[in-house]
Amino acid sequence: MLQLLSDVDGTSAQLMSAVVFGAFAKLVGMAMVRRSHKSRFQQVGTVAHLYIYPVKSCGVLETPDAECTAVGLQSDGLTDRHWMVLDEHDRVISMDTEPTLTLIKPFSFNGNIRLQAPGMPSLDLPQKLDVNHSVIFYKKYYEQTIPVAHCGQEAENWITKFLKKPAKLVFSCPELGLRDVYSRLRQWDNTSRQGDVSVFAYLTSYMVITTESLRHINSQLATPVSPVNFRPNIVVENSIPFDEDCWKEMRIGDQSLFHSVEPCRRCVVTTVDPNTGEYNKEKQPLALLKSFRCRSPYGTAPIFGLYVSNDIPGHIKVGDSVYVMKD
Numbered sequence: 001m002l003q004l005l006s007d008v009d010g011t012s013a014q015l016m017s018a019v020v021f022g023a024f025a026k027l028v029g030m031a032m033v034r035r036s037h038k039s040r041f042q043q044v045g046t047v048a049h050l051y052i053y054p055v056k057s058c059g060v061l062e063t064p065d066a067e068c069t070a071v072g073l074q075s076d077g078l079t080d081r082h083w084m085v086l087d088e089h090d091r092v093i094s095m096d097t098e099p100t101l102t103l104i105k106p107f108s109f110n111g112n113i114r115l116q117a118p119g120m121p122s123l124d125l126p127q128k129l130d131v132n133h134s135v136i137f138y139k140k141y142y143e144q145t146i147p148v149a150h151c152g153q154e155a156e157n158w159i160t161k162f163l164k165k166p167a168k169l170v171f172s173c174p175e176l177g178l179r180d181v182y183s184r185l186r187q188w189d190n191t192s193r194q195g196d197v198s199v200f201a202y203l204t205s206y207m208v209i210t211t212e213s214l215r216h217i218n219s220q221l222a223t224p225v226s227p228v229n230f231r232p233n234i235v236v237e238n239s240i241p242f243d244e245d246c247w248k249e250m251r252i253g254d255q256s257l258f259h260s261v262e263p264c265r266r267c268v269v270t271t272v273d274p275n276t277g278e279y280n281k282e283k284q285p286l287a288l289l290k291s292f293r294c295r296s297p298y299g300t301a302p303i304f305g306l307y308v309s310n311d312i313p314g315h316i317k318v319g320d321s322v323y324v325m326k327d
């Protein structure tokens with residue numbers, strides 16, 4: 001049901017208050033333990049790449065530095081996965097069914113997010129949609145209901161023309177509400193912490209992979225794949241393949257602190273070439289990963305990379321030292 005932001009019901013307001021309080025409590029608590037933990041970290045490498053995907057399932061924005069926030073990397077006014085594409089029935093459209101979404105490239109331009117795609121004029125949308133004067137509706141997303149804002153008719157016409165089927169762009173932000181990762185139902189133990197939040201990310205607001213794990217994969221492929229095939233936010237240059245499997249906490253530089261939540265279960269999205277929007281005919285690298293990276297209790301989907309949540313925000317950049325605490 002469509003409604004204005006002022007009509008958001010009391011239950012949602014209470015949920016938002018609980019999430020905000022949990023995030024604040026986590027921030028205070030982690031600041032208190034940072035000093036005691038610092039001596040237990042060991043350096044494993046440096047930051048190699050920083051990636052932001054402002055529109056879920058669309059193209060990547062690589063940046064040399066970024067702010068770590070509770071809801072994802074932020075650079076030049078754009079925050080990771082704050083926009084999303086829905087169909088005419090308000091179902092999420094993602095790369096697993098529409099791989100050409102990766103050809104929609106985001107840019108920061110004069111206080112707007114600018115979207116460019118082959119054969120399309122540029123689309124400019126405000127980085128901060130005026131949610132107080134926007135049409136708001138509720139979207140059920142991975143068993144959780146959050147308010148989202150419609151980005152307007154021009155955006156709807158643009159994405160509909162590109163996909164050649166009815167679609168619309170929606171926006172969300174902390175002011176509208178956050179998804180509580182801590183209460184997310186999982187088929188295995190949920191190892192997130194109270195105060196872990198996200199917007200449109202699948203689970204947590206950060207995905208980490210390592211260069212050595214990627215090299216190990218690429219050494220067995222006829223055609224190497226890009227880090228972007230795995231949609232990470234932070235790529236760590238390291239020396240041991242799959243070392244990230246045993247990382248429990250991660251610190252970048254002297255400020256930003258993260259904790260691991262669970263490994264990422266991989267799907268057909270990894271087989272989409274980010275430059276062409278086409279599936280790999282040999283279903284790689286997913287087929288290779290299935291041959292040796294399936295782990296209990298995560299079922300038949302292979303794991304690669306690590307979902308992490310931010311405990312202490314801060315500014316990070318390519319070349320920063322990365323420290324971890326292991327099992």
